[in-house]
Amino acid sequence: MNTNDPAGFWIRFGAIILDALIIGVPMTIIALAITGRPGDEYVTDILSFLYTLLTPIFWNGYTIGKRICGIRIVKVSDGLSPGLGTMLLRNVVAGLLYAITFGIAAIVSATMVGAREDKRSLHDLIAGTEVVHERL
Template sequence: MKTYAPTGLPAWEARGLLRHTPPESVPITFRLSTPGARFGAQTLDILITYGGVLLAIIGLTWTGAFSWNGLITFYALLTFFMRVPYYILSELVWNGRTLGKRMVGIRVISLDGRRLTPHQIVARNLMKEVEVFLPLATLFGASTMDIWLGGALSAWMIATLLVPVFSKLNQRLGDMVAGTVVVDNPRPVLLPDLSAQAAARGYEFRAEHLDIYGRYELQTLEAILREPPKSPEARKRVSEVAQTIRKRISYDEDLPESREWDFLLEFYRQQREYLESRHLFGDARENKFHAATGGQG
């Protein structure tokens, strides 16, 4: 997968994004999962697997079909299956999503953008065993342990846990070996078009009003307009925004409090139409500094 910072976005907006160009040559964006989400998914998986084993053991004890000895053997067998094979099988069956990952809404994809090969899935999960489980089990399993060995194991665990935090694509060692990356499962949510809600509310903006702001401010305003204020504080913030905009664009008409929301909606619509048509004519205005920086405005 050719990865590069999404073009046209400032670096801080592009962080955590992974772009891939499919054969259709339209770059699409994946959002890398945060280490927190992955940790959550891993915890859920551990709870599910060991919870399942515990329930099975309790169920078997209750039926009394096995002796104590048999139960121990059974437990050893189950925990064996619940570790690497569980992760491999679930990622195979659900195409890169274990149960925990499904709940958190993340998935594994291959860095080359093709289907996950079984080899990749096996490799990344075997490495997980080495990175996390074995040190953990050894650390908690041994009753007496050399302080050096304990320290070395702890250092190893901390180091492997820190790898995804510092790696550029949030990959852990297993991901690097397998050539995979964990991304948020894209969740398309189609929100209503704000420009359609703002029909004829009686404000007319002229070119000099609309020349001030750029794309970034427009989309910030969009984010504000997506959440109509419910509390008095929120209403106050919206009012501040509206008055600031009115002053900044030197809109000379009076703006009573009751009409501020309409003002913003209408301003959004006309600003967007204006910017979009400027954009079509090759005049891209990234933000309010467009006149100063590019000299294109």
């Protein structure tokens, strides 16, 4: 495989599930320990946002789930790992779009990953990124 081999829906979904289990569950426990109250998700939300924003920047386009699944985020223009601006576009701008459309854009985005030949979602198009299989 090479960096032009796009990652499809199921492998990306698997990476999200792994991130949720490996990172999300412990973060929820930590947030509960910090706040002392169940239901205060703001700490978990902040930690989760920082994880999804910063980990791909510092870890060559990977999150833990993506690394396990052998996929990574790269910039379409040069195949390099995303920087802060790229990840802000990918997470913040796309997140706002998903929120404004009450999740409809998220469904469209998931459908795009399954149906498009290049497997790029809305947040990939916004940020100029793609998720590809890692080089072997």
